[in-house]
Amino acid sequence: MTFGRYPAGGLAFPHRDLLGIAQLERHEILYLLDEAEPWVDLNRQPSKHSDTLAGLTIINAFFENSTRTLLSFEIAGKRLGADVVNMHAAQSSVKKGETLIDTAITLNAMRADAIVIRHGSSGAVDLIASKVDCPVLNAGDGSHEHPTQALLDALALRHALRERGEAAEDFTGLVITICGDILHSRVARSNILCLQALGASVRLCAPPALMPAGVETIGAEPFHDFDAALEGADVVMMLRLQNERMQGQFIPSAREYHHLYGLTLERLKRAAPDALVMHPGPMNRGVEIDSEVADMLDRSIITRQVEMGVAIRMSCLDILTRRTRGVEGWT
Ligand code: CP
Numbered sequence: 001m002t003f004g005r006y007p008a009g010g011l012a013f014p015h016r017d018l019l020g021i022a023q024l025e026r027h028e029i030l031y032l033l034d035e036a037e038p039w040v041d042l043n044r045q046p047s048k049h050s051d052t053l054a055g056l057t058i059i060n061a062f063f064e065n066s067t068r069t070l071l072s073f074e075i076a077g078k079r080l081g082a083d084v085v086n087m088h089a090a091q092s093s094v095k096k097g098e099t100l101i102d103t104a105i106t107l108n109a110m111r112a113d114a115i116v117i118r119h120g121s122s123g124a125v126d127l128i129a130s131k132v133d134c135p136v137l138n139a140g141d142g143s144h145e146h147p148t149q150a151l152l153d154a155l156a157l158r159h160a161l162r163e164r165g166e167a168a169e170d171f172t173g174l175v176i177t178i179c180g181d182i183l184h185s186r187v188a189r190s191n192i193l194c195l196q197a198l199g200a201s202v203r204l205c206a207p208p209a210l211m212p213a214g215v216e217t218i219g220a221e222p223f224h225d226f227d228a229a230l231e232g233a234d235v236v237m238m239l240r241l242q243n244e245r246m247q248g249q250f251i252p253s254a255r256e257y258h259h260l261y262g263l264t265l266e267r268l269k270r271a272a273p274d275a276l277v278m279h280p281g282p283m284n285r286g287v288e289i290d291s292e293v294a295d296m297l298d299r300s301i302i303t304r305q306v307e308m309g310v311a312i313r314m315s316c317l318d319i320l321t322r323r324t325r326g327v328e329g330w331t
């Protein structure tokens with residue numbers, strides 16, 4: 001489903017790679033979302049197969065742990081008919097000392113048609129993209145970007161609003177509070193860019209040690225008081241503490257963090273009466289979010305975010321391989 005607001009053919013998405021939301025124009029974000037809609041429908045059918053990418057090879061190279069992103073990229077590729085291969089760094093020759101660049105050259109030599117990469121270092125995915133001949137999709141690099149997470153979050157939010165009869169093309173007028181470890185979060189960074197591009201006002205809430213300097217300069221409103229950040233918010237997006245990226249002690253204890261920054265039912269009352277709750281996962285229940293909030297059937301859209309992850313990754317793989325496949329208007 002499209003609204004005819006895009007340039008024709010390949011000009012609708014002129015990039016070879018998907019490295020970050022920062023590289024995208026607003027209409028390109030909307031294009032990726034709109035092109036995901038048929039895949040949402042397909043994924044809800046008993047038979048979910050398409051031959052769109054038949055004959056193509058996709059390599060998922062994950063240098064960091066993942067459940068949602070890895071599985072949804074694998075499912076997305078398979079539902080599109082591609083041959084999908086997963087490379088887990090822990091079982092690869094990276095453990096024997098192979099460099100990132102040599103790994104990239106090796107994957108390239110196997111003539112993959114798209115490479116999906118997660119890496120613990122910010123910028124590592126851009127580096128690999130500069131060494132290979134095929135489209136590269138960033139599945140999360142360090143604390144830099146996680147573009148498909150922001151896109152799936154936008155798609156999940158769009159669907160939740162539509163189901164409530166709030167059929168909006170974008171998020172103009174919405175106040176969205178993102179709370180958690182903003183400093184280390186690639187999800188926060190990609191979401192700030194994506195949500196703002198789609199018209200939302202973004203509030204960021206974190207303890208002082210976990211708030212990056214200068215967030216006002218990118219148009220976000222910083223808070224250290226969670227109650228104030230929640231006041232009247234339409235959407236509350238909770239983020240976990242990224243302990244694997246912390247060197248040293250950033251919070252006194254998980255218990256104190258929960259007291260000040262955990263989303264409880266009581267605290268959620270400060271947000272708009274029907275405020276939606278989001279979390280990219282994995283959740284640490286009882287730390288940044290209580291189970292009674294995470295599992296609210298009418299307010300939490302956390303499992304819908306996971307559902308939309310498959311559709312958005314199908315959209316990205318489809319669009320980024322159109323030039324390879326010689327789709328009319330994309331060559
Ligand atoms: N949201 C997210 O990236 O989850 P995974 O780490 O499980 O992929």
